[in-house]
Amino acid sequence: MAESLTESAVKRLVVLVSGSGSNLQALLDAVAEMGPAAYGAEIVAVGADRDGIEGLARAERAGLPTFVCRVKDHESREAWDAALTEVVASHEPDLVVSAGFMKLLGKEFLARYGGRLINNHPALLPSFPGTHAVRDALAYGVKVTGCTVHLVDDGVDTGPIIAQAVVEIRDEDDEDALKERIKEVERRVLVDVVGRIARNGYRIEGRKVVIL
Ligand code: GRF
Numbered sequence: 422m423a424e425s426l427t428e429s430a431v432k433r434l435v436v437l438v439s440g441s442g443s444n445l446q447a448l449l450d451a452v453a454e455m456g457p458a459a460y461g462a463e464i465v466a467v468g469a470d471r472d473g474i475e476g477l478a479r480a481e482r483a484g485l486p487t488f489v490c491r492v493k494d495h496e497s498r499e500a501w502d503a504a505l506t507e508v509v510a511s512h513e514p515d516l517v518v519s520a521g522f523m524k525l526l527g528k529e530f531l532a533r534y535g536g537r538l539i540n541n542h543p544a545l546l547p548s549f550p551g552t553h554a555v556r557d558a559l560a561y562g563v564k565v566t567g568c569t570v571h572l573v574d575d576g577v578d579t580g581p582i583i584a585q586a587v588v589e590i591r592d593e594d595d596e597d598a599l600k601e602r603i604k605e606v607e608r609r610v611l612v613d614v615v616g617r618i619a620r621n622g623y624r625i626e627g628r629k630v631v632i633l
Pocket residue numbers: 438439440441442443444445476520521522541542543604607
């Protein structure tokens with residue numbers, strides 16, 4: 422399947438966050454340093470599933486529109502998903518980046534943004550999916566782990582893989598130390614992948630994603 426991003430030169434990104442937003446910051450810095458035209462994309466809004474997080478503060482400092490869509494403010498998970506889809510759609514994104522967004526996106530969101538929804542995960546998928554990927558990799562005793570940028574489908578971290586990078590595990594690593602080393606790599610990979618996809622487009626062939 423060929424993906425059809427709009428033909429506009431600068432792609433519109435909505436970034437979803439739940440925490441510190443260091444991946445968001447890396448994207449903000451790349452756009453600021455290179456300029457939207459050279460990077461190929463601009464961030465048009467940042468959304469979260471909770472208030473009071475550094476991710477939203479980073480967006481506000483960058484002068485970007487933000488929104489918060491909390492599950493507990495909605496009657497059901499489906500109603501939350503519909504509301505999130507609507508608020509994201511109001512910013513007319515070409516691509517949505519889930520950068521540390523800690524909620525599974527629902528049917529309506531995926532129907533609208535499936536194939537244009539990018540997530541980063543702190544492990545080499547398909548190993549260690551889910552919310553405790555770094556802890557699980559350490560507990561398993563693997564010697565290398567890393568990060569994965571992938572398209573989101575309706576499973577947990579199961580969508581087609583766009584890019585991966587390896588991080589070696591050191592004997593002295595604890596969860597926090599390893600998490601930080603993975604995040605350094607993951608920020609670089611995310612910035613690179615989003616920029617190349619925005620500038621060049623991409624194609625999905627079954628489970629394979631080819632950046633053009
Ligand atoms: C990243 O490690 C990402 O892989 C995971 O959550 C973390 C987000 O970090 N899903 P930050 O909020 O971008 O600093």
